[in-house]
Amino acid sequence: MRRWLLTAILMTAAILGTLFVGCQQLFTTSLGKALARTSIPLPSNLTDAQAADLAAQAKANQDATLANALVANLVARIGTPSAATAGLQASAATAAVVASGLGSNLYALIADPSNVDLTALLATIQAGGSPNVVTALSYLDPAAGGLTAAQAAAAGIGPTDYAIAAFVIAASVLPPGDPSTLSGAALTTFQATPEFTLAKNLLTLATATPGPGTDLLNTLKSNFSL
DSSP, X not given: OTHHHHHHXXXXXXXXXXXXXXXXXXXXXXXXXXHHHHOOOOOTTOOHHHHHHHHHXXXXXXXXXXXXXXXXXXXXXXXSOOGGGHHHHHHHHHHHHHHHOHHHHHHHHTTOGXXXXXXXXXXXXXXXXXXXXXXXXXXXXXGGTOOOHHHHHHTTOOHHHHHHHHHHHHHTTSOSSOGGGOOHHHHHHHHTSHHHHHHHHHHHHHHHSOSTTHHHHHHHHHHTTO
16 A cells, blocks of 8 residues: 555656756855855745745755755744745745655666665655655645645646655655555554645645646556555
8 A cells, every 4th residue: 555655656756857947046146056055044034036046946956955944944934824925835845845855866766666675765755854844845735725736836836746745745654664564553543644645635736737647647546546
C-alpha cells in the first residue's frame, strides 16, 4: 500500500516537466546571489513581489540555501493562512519544493524506478522535509486553507510541485525503513494522520492540473485503489 506514494511519485516526476518561472528583477541579481551565498537573514517585511522574486530565483537556480531561508521567513510570517497571505503562501510553497531537495534526488534515481532502495530514499526525503518545509507545502491544499487552483496556477505551480509536495508531506510521518512494508497498526496509524489525507489531496490536485504525466498518475492511482 505504501509503495504507491514512492513509486507513483518517482515515475511521475520522470514524466512531468519542470515548470521553472523566469526571474524578476525587483531584487538585484547581486542581492539574490549574496543571499544564496551567505544565507543572511531575510527582511521580515518582504512584499509579495519581493518574496515571489526570491522564490523564482531559488527555483531557477535550484538554490536550497536561499529556498530554506525564504521558507523559514515566510512560514513564521504567515502564521494561519488566509486570503491576505495567498501571495506569500505561493512563494513559500514554491521555495519549499526546492528546499526539500526532492526533485534532484528523484531525477538521479529515476533511471530504474523499480529498483530503488526505498529505505535510503525515504531517509533522504525525510532529511529534507523539515517542519517549515512541510508547513509551506501544505499551503498547496485549498482544503487546508491553502491556495486555490487559480492562485497556484498564477504562481507557476504545476503537477510536479503538487506531486513532490504530496511525497514530502507523507514521508514526514512515515517511520524509518522500507515504507512499502508498512502494515498492521503502523499502517493504520499512518493512514489516520492529517498528513496522509493531505498527501492524497495533493495527488488529486496533481492529476486535476493539466500537464504532462497526468494520465500516468491517474493510472497509478487507479492501480492502487486511490
